[in-house]
Amino acid sequence: MNWLELRDFEVRQGDFRLRIPELRLSAGQMVAVLGPNGSGKSTLLSALAGLRNYRGTLLLGGEDLRTIPEKERYRRLSYLPQGGHLGLPFEVFYVVLTGRYPLLSGRRYTEADHRATARLLKLFDLEALGGRLFGELSGGERQRVLLARALNREAPVLLLDEPFNAVDLRHQHLFVRLLRSYVRRKEGLCVTVLHDLGLAVKYFDRFLLLKEGSLRADLGRSELSETLLGEVMGVEVKFVEYGGERLLSIDLSREGGRA
Amino acid sequence: MGSSLAPRLRPGNRRELLALGGLFLLLGLIFGLAISHGAVPLEIFHLDETGRRILLEVRLPRVLLAGFTGAALALAGLYFQYVMQNPLADAFTTGASASSALGAVLALLLAGEKLVLPAALGGTLLGLLAVFRIASLRGRLLPVTMLLAGIVVNTFASAVISLLKFLAEDSLASIVFWLMGGFQNATYARVGFLAGAVFASALYGLLRAPALDLTAFDDETALSSGVPLYRLRRELLLAGALLTAVSVAFSGIIGFVGLIVPHLLRLAGFLRAGVLVPFGLLFGAAFMMLADLLARTLLPQGQELPVGVLTSTLGGLFFLYLLLKRKRELYELA
Amino acid sequence: MRGICLGLILFWFLSGSASALRIVVLYPAASPVLRALGVSDREVVGVTRYDRTYPGAVRVGSHLRPNLELVRALDPDLLIVGSRRAFPEALARKLSTRVFRYDPRTLQEILVCIRNLGEVLGRRQAAEDLVEILSTLLSRIKPLPRPVTVIYEVSATPLKVAGARSIVNDIIRVAGGRNLITVPRKHILLSPEKVLALDPEVYIYQVGPMNRHPTPPKKRPYFRSLRSRVLRVEELEFARPGLNAFTAALELNRFLLSLK
Structure with a gap:
């Protein structure tokens, strides 16, 4: 089953144009969106979340995104934008709880919502921070809270824009494993914008390479090549096998080095 | 906060219930004081004919109007804070109070008291329309631009009021009244009208409490x-405008309530809309009844103080204290 | 300071004082007095904007904010000003002109003021004649068996009433009434409750610049149980400390007599 399906998809923003002729993202996949700054990664993600005007076709779970009512749409997908902020004071527990807003049937969060939130806080090592104000936290802690909030919705499709910004190394690996098991368990889909190639190569199944608004490559794990990766990212990439694992060696490419 | 406990058992819920009881008690206490004290000493339980009429025709409607005005202003302040995503927003920063005062003053000078309410409403809506036009971008409202536009509208309306004050030197007293506020012109009809506006807007907010909280996030997350x-x-802005216009038309500009009531509640740890809306309503009402009681009784021989001056002075002093002594908490709130 | 009207003479200019004077009146209530003293249109060169007594004179702004440039350009020999609040001493000192302060708080003080003005203007006889006429008016006031209690409303929104320092206080007294408000100020912001509790026999409300479009008292919700007789007066004819005050006292006296 395809969770997301794009055909003749185009998003314009001022002079910038993002075009994707065809793309299908199916259940159970961890998809990394890679590319340099300004390549359209965030634009792609927010468009997939239904927050931008687009031309062409965008299907969510086989249905036209435009025809799915908002609440239903956001039960199916959960979007973590970059640089999320909060203008008013709230406790961490409540911030994570609000992730379940689309699941509300009445006007209050239920006991089950509270239990799920408590479980998630534990999973994200945030239990001790539950009663603190979101504004009091450090940048990395805030990012962890927002990630937990995104997962709390239990939506099958996760759209995460640089979810590990400012998160410490240990928690990055912890969370990315958590995401993997989440996607497996839900038969879901996780589309993540990343800058850490090492993390991407280690944990993700599929790679979308974006440059200047167009999809340069859509590769499986085994198809990933040093040259393609290097060309899109503007660096020299070398794969190094170590202990049965593929590691990356990265250097700045010299201008015109490939020619 | 015990995050692993079920909601009904969470200590937060018990705290909220206790606070709700406390607020009702406070409101009752202040209501009792406000009813039994005033320019004329009244024996509430042994009233003569004059006393009875003073109580029913002058004091009671006034106390009620003060209460509902406090509730309206606190609610308006709260709603404006959700719109602007900023705990320091209130009727002032949207230009709402100044533009409705401008409408009221114009009506007063040109036509008389009867047209004050529609003119205040008209003034507020015009002011907000200006703010809206400036702050809207393709159907979106931009909070920061809006704050700026609000300040511009506010400055403009205040300047026009100053101009009118200058031109109509002899009517200064009645213009100044609208700038300083007071509850002398209380009637049961006004109380009823304001109460309707307050309850309707409070209900609106309560029914959408979780959504209200989500407006505090960045637009994409929300x-x-x-x-x-x-x-x-847009709806919150409209509700806030209605509440502001009605209270300005009935009682003039009364500052600081919309700012200080939600702020104190947040400092006390009540952060969610589901709690802030009803608590703000009760606390705002208690606060304003107390302020008006002081305005009516501080000076001897039935002399009065303008209540807006009192709330701004008290509120200003209290805020200064908070800024000096509790900088940290304030900083972390914002 | 008992509010006695003093001709404050700060600077004397000997030249020109003997012939026609150049007078600027910054207190409108004083103009009718000048007119009654026979001061001609030629002599009054400047008045405030709503002063209708000398239509030919230059308008020099309002009585609270006169335009000092205009005043100085008129090169007056004499300035007639109101209270110290409206025209502070320091301002008077800055203009090197004779300043006459016209700020009476009682009818008697008005008479004193008229005499002093006559002195300053060299119209002593006219002043004596005017005082005579006004005193005759006062003598027509008939005594009442007992003072009638009165409250005088200055403005309705907010409710402000005349205190003991207002000229109205003396008009009421002379007319045979008693102002129930004894606070020693000109205007007092008063609780409506207090009015009901004091229960005056007569409630006077003025209509004019300070009270533009007041709702009649008995139609206001807080005065529904007001038992007083209500009298409506014109602010400009009643509350100004000029010649009008004497007719106002006489008419109020007639009204109070008619009550029984």
Whole structure:
């Protein structure tokens, strides 16, 4: 089953144009969106979340995104934008709880919502921070809270824009494993914008390479090549096998080095 | 906060219930004081004919109007804070109070007291329309631009009021009244009208409490949580405008309540809309009844103080204290 | 300071004082007095904007904010000003002109003021004649068996009433009434409750610049149980400390007599 399906998809923003002729993202996949700054990664993600005007076709779970009512749409997908902020004071527990807003049937969060939130806080090592104000936290802690909030919705499709910004190394690996098991368990889909190639190569199944608004490559794990990766990212990439694992060696490419 | 406990057992819920009881008690206490004290000493339980009429025709409607005005201003302040995503927003920063005062003053000078309410409403809506036009970008409301536009509208309306004050030197007293506020012109009809506006807007907020909280997030997070953000902001703005216009038309500009009531509640740890809306209503009412009681009784021989001056002075002093002594908490709130 | 009207003479200019004077009146209530003293249109060169007594004179702004440039350009020999609040001493000192302060708080003080003005203007006889006429008016006031209690409303929104320092206080007294408000100020912001509790026999409300479109008292919700007789007066004819005050006292006296 395809969770997301794009055909003749185009998003314009001022002079910038993002075009994707065809793309299908199916259940159970961890998809990394890679590319340099300004390549359209965030634009792609927010468009997939239904927050931008687009031309062409965008299907969510086989249905036209435009025809799915908002609440239903956001039960199916959960979007973590970059640089999320909060203008008013709230406790961490409540911030994570609000992730379940689309699941509300009445006007209050239920006991089950509270239990799920408590479980998630534990999973994200945030239990001790539950009663603190979101504004009091450090940048990395805030990012962890927002990630937990995104997962709390239990939506099958996760759209995460640089979810590990400012998160410490240990928690990055912890969370990315958590995401993997989440996607497996839900038969879901996780589309993540990343800058850490090492993390991407280690944990993700599929790679979308974006440059200047167009999809340069859509590769499986085994198809990933040093040259393609290097060309899109503007660096020299070398794969190094170590202990049965593929590691990356990265250097700045010299201008015109490939020619 | 015990995050692993079920909601009904969470200590937060018990705290909220206790606070609710406390607020009702406070409100009752202040209501009792406000009813039994005033320019004329009344034996509430042994009233003569004059006393009875003073109580029913002058004091009671006035106390009620003060209470509902406090509730209206606190609620308006709270709603404006959701719209602007800033705990320091209130009727002032949207230009709402100044533009409705301008409408009221114009009506007063040109036509008489009867037209004050429609003119105040008209003034507020015009002012907000200006703010809206400036702050809207393709159907979206931009909070920061809006703050700026609010300040511009506010400055403009205040300047026009100053101009009118200058031109109509002899009518200064009645213009100044609208700038300083007071509850002398209380009637049961006004109380009823304001109460209707307060309860309707409070109900509106209560029914959408979780969505209200989500407006505090960045637009993308709020929208991708399924909140109709822009519509919600427009409606909150309209509710706040209505509350501001009605209270300005009836009682003039009364500052600081919309700012200080939600702020104190947040400092006390009540952060969610589901709690802030009812608590703000009760606390705002208690605060304003107390302020008016002081305005009526501080000076001897039935002399009065303008209540807006009192709230701004008390509120200003209290805020200064908070800024000096509790900088940290304030900083972390914002 | 008992509010006695003093001709404050700060600077004397010997030249020109003997012939026609150049007078600027910054207190409108004083103009009718000048007119009654026979001061001609030629002599009054400047008045405030709503002063209708000398239509030919230059308008020099309002009585609270006169335009000092205009005043100085008129090169007056004599300035007639109101209270110290409206025209502070320091301002008077800055203009090197004779300043006459016209700020009476009682009818008697008005008479004193008229005499002093006559002195300053060299119209002593006219002043004596005017005082005579006004005193005759006062003598027509008939005594009442006992003072009638009165409250005088200055403005309705907010409710402000005349205190003991207002000229109205003396008009009421002379007319045979008693102002129930004894606070020693000109205007007092008063609780409506207090009015009901004091229960005056007569409630006077003025209509004019300070009270533009007041709702009649008995139609206001807080005065529904007001038992007083209500009298409506014109602010400009009643509350100004000029010649009008004497007719106002006489008419109020007639009204109070008619009550029984």
